[in-house]
Amino acid sequence: MNKIAKILVLIIMCIGLIKCKSKNKLIVINQNLTEEPVIGRLTLEDTTILSIRFPNRLGIKNNFYFEKSFVKIDYNYIEPLSKWRNLGIQLYEFNKNNLKPISTTGKKTILSKGSLSFIYYTRHFVDSTKSTQQQFKPYIEKMLAENKDTLHIGTVAEFKQKHAALFEKLTKGDSISIQFLDGKKLGERITVPVEW
DSSP: OOHHHHHHHHHHHHHHHHHHSOHHHHEEEEEEOOSSOOEEEEOTTSSSEEEEEOEEEEEEEEOSSSOEEEEEEEEEOOSHHHHHTOOOOEEEEEETTEEEEEOSSSOEEEOTTOEEEEEEEOOEEOOOOHHHHHTTHHHHHHHHHHTOSEEEOOOHHHHHHHSHHHHHHHHTTOEEEEEEEETTEEEEEEEEEOOO
16 A cells, blocks of 8 residues: 555545544533522512523533534423413523623634623513412512512522422423534534423
8 A cells, every 4th residue: 555545545435434423522511519699580460470581501611622602591390380470581691790681693703712701691481370470479478568560589409409390390301401602503402301
């Protein structure tokens, strides 16, 4: 085999190895609990909790040797009430220890071997049954006493401890989906289960 043929075989083998490497290893998505507060919201009638917003930290690492951009982050709800009303998520970046709202659909670029970190808030709608709403009675009373329609009700870890069955019902099977770009066109979509 001549020298050129050996080089071509070597190049083809390298390309094959690169293609075999999982895309999920080249883009790594991490999720971690945050100390940002869970937020409860009252209905317009101020008698029941309408929705609960859960915060989570999202980290995206780019292990490619070139920058990668994405345009959309979707939260995929499984619970029927939230899925039917799907309002997506609210996305934030840190700005001097404060959360700054950013677009979930705007272009975001991760440099080669770089990463981006966000906080996102989900919007889970809660049914108005007596058994569900009874769990929120202290929160509702506090909101009414303070004349508020929203209230910080602890962290996700605290909510999971106090309302484990409800948290499981609202979040079980949910996923995060990120739409990457391939040049100027929509490219690969990576979907991972939500981790709390």
